[in-house]
Amino acid sequence: MTLPSTLGALRESGWRSASVKDEMERNLVAAMGAGREIFSGIHGYENTVIPQIVNAVLAHHDMVFLGEKGQAKSRLMRGLVELLDPAVPFVAGCEVHDDPFAPVCGRCKRLLAAQGDSTEIAWWPREERYGERLAPGTKIADLIGDLDPAKVAGGTALSSEDALHFGLVPRFHRGIFAINELPDMDYLIQVSLFNILEERDLQIRGYPIRFEMDLCLVFTANPEEYSRSGKIITQLKDRIGAEIRTHYPREREVGIRIMEQEARRPHDNGVAVHVPEFMAKIVEQITIEARNSPYVNHKSGVSARLSITNYETMIANARRRTIVLKEARAVPRMCDLSSLYTSTSGKIELDPFREETVTEFHVISKILEKAVRAVFMEYFAREDFSSLVAAFAGERSVQTSDRMPSSEYARILDKVPQIWEPLHILGGNDSDELRASCIEFVLEGLHVTDRLSRAKSGELVEYLRGR
Numbered sequence: 001m002t003l004p005s006t007l008g009a010l011r012e013s014g015w016r017s018a019s020v021k022d023e024m025e026r027n028l029v030a031a032m033g034a035g036r037e038i039f040s041g042i043h044g045y046e047n048t049v050i051p052q053i054v055n056a057v058l059a060h061h062d063m064v065f066l067g068e069k070g071q072a073k074s075r076l077m078r079g080l081v082e083l084l085d086p087a088v089p090f091v092a093g094c095e096v097h098d099d100p101f102a103p104v105c106g107r108c109k110r111l112l113a114a115q116g117d118s119t120e121i122a123w124w125p126r127e128e129r130y131g132e133r134l135a136p137g138t139k140i141a142d143l144i145g146d147l148d149p150a151k152v153a154g155g156t157a158l159s160s161e162d163a164l165h166f167g168l169v170p171r172f173h174r175g176i177f178a179i180n181e182l183p184d185m186d187y188l189i190q191v192s193l194f195n196i197l198e199e200r201d202l203q204i205r206g207y208p209i210r211f212e213m214d215l216c217l218v219f220t221a222n223p224e225e226y227s228r229s230g231k232i233i234t235q236l237k238d239r240i241g242a243e244i245r246t247h248y249p250r251e252r253e254v255g256i257r258i259m260e261q262e263a264r265r266p267h268d269n270g271v272a273v274h275v276p277e278f279m280a281k282i283v284e285q286i287t288i289e290a291r292n293s294p295y296v297n298h299k300s301g302v303s304a305r306l307s308i309t310n311y312e313t314m315i316a317n318a319r320r321r322t323i324v325l326k327e328a329r330a331v332p333r334m335c336d337l338s339s340l341y342t343s344t345s346g347k348i349e350l351d352p353f354r355e356e357t358v359t360e361f362h363v364i365s366k367i368l369e370k371a372v373r374a375v376f377m378e379y380f381a382r383e384d385f386s387s388l389v390a391a392f393a394g395e396r397s398v399q400t401s402d403r404m405p406s407s408e409y410a411r412i413l414d415k416v417p418q419i420w421e422p423l424h425i426l427g428g429n430d431s432d433e434l435r436a437s438c439i440e441f442v443l444e445g446l447h448v449t450d451r452l453s454r455a456k457s458g459e460l461v462e463y464l465r466g467r
Contacts, residue, residue, distance in 0.1 A: 003087070043261075096166060143169055174214050176215065273330045287307045288371075397465075
């Protein structure tokens with residue numbers, strides 16, 4: 001369908017002006033009435049965060065999302081775009097995308113008065129009606145605007161609106177503008193935002209130029225910083241209509257769903273990838289253990305990106321081994337967890353008050369061990385491994401390695417046939433690669449539950465009876 005291109009055609013089409021919050025409310029009500037999913041791709045917030053967002057939209061409130069890193073705050077803000085119309089008309093050439101029926105800038109008012117129904121109309125798509133800015137380093141000229149020296153040098157009067165260069169906020173008039181990490185924003189800019197939230201107008205350099213701003217403002221902040229005295233002026237806090245608290249997944253299954261959804265899916269390239277259920281659980285459990293670790297700074301939080309990057313790294317290491325060994329299928333094993341130090345390091349912030357002797361390497365090692373133990377106990381909490389452990393009597397031991405072909409793990413079964421029983425529980429009879437993964441999981445599980453000892457020499461791992 002051809003969209004109207006002049007004011008007269010727009011008037012004949014029956015289009016009506018609406019504020020951005022009216023528009024969001026109308027589209028939200030329509031989506032809910034039709035049973036359409038709101039904020040698709042976001043899991044674990046269906047009964048907590050999303051209902052609060054719905055309330056805020058229905059109440060026409062500006063919002064601040066309070067949460068630690070990696071809690072989908074930015075994705076929630078960007079998801080608000082789906083509540084906008086596919087496109088809205090504006091006066092062509094206008095920097096602030098003026099409503100043809102309710103202009104706010106002087107240029108558009110003059111143009112409409114001069115050209116009337118022949119005024120050219122352009123259309124602003126919903127994807128372009130969302131803007132975002134990171135607070136640290138932002139200047140008032142970036143966000144609000146400033147005088148344009150070139151226009152002033154050209155003879156435009158300083159007190160004229162035409163002498164201004166508009167910042168990001170006025171350029172998203174009739175849209176949604178988001179600011180990340182609000183507590184890191186300069187006080188002067190906070191005062192300007194307070195003025196926009198309270199009066200819905202814009203002031204630049206103190207000149208008496210008034211714009212009736214129509215926009216939805218959204219912010220993010222770390223709750224610790226947001227509540228700290230002196231970080232945000234109280235008047236600004238008071239004018240933000242809704243404080244919405246985000247959270248990490250409350251169930252591991254939700255975290256796994258997010259991890260598998262967000263992780264990069266490798267190209268086949270002749271190597272198929274299969275991740276056993278217990279390996280996916282271990283990767284997400286690593287993140288859970290990190291969030292609960294006394295050595296990790298809980299104020300900073302542990303992002304969902306830890307699970308995602310660890311999952312990608314684990315698969316990458318399995319693929320590398322498969323390519324080197326010329327095997328048919330990449331199946332992650334326990335030995336692949338040693339590659340996760342690189343993807344975990346830097347994503348957990350250690351508690352500054354911990355003992356000095358506790359290094360990041362020690363913390364990550366302990367977290368990995370706890371994660372393996374937690375998942376192992378879920379599968380084998382009631383299993384009696386006495387006969388299996390007894391098979392390691394004397395000097396008997398078995399060895400595993402990242403470089404060991406999957407087919408060679410059959411020798412471990414010949415040497416310790418008692419492993420077959422837990423192998424059946426894990427469903428490890430599908431292929432040599434899956435069988436190797438299950439064997440390593442059983443052996444490592446027996447080690448972390450203090451049933452077997454383990455000795456490492458480079459990539460070679462030896463499991464034996466504890467002495």
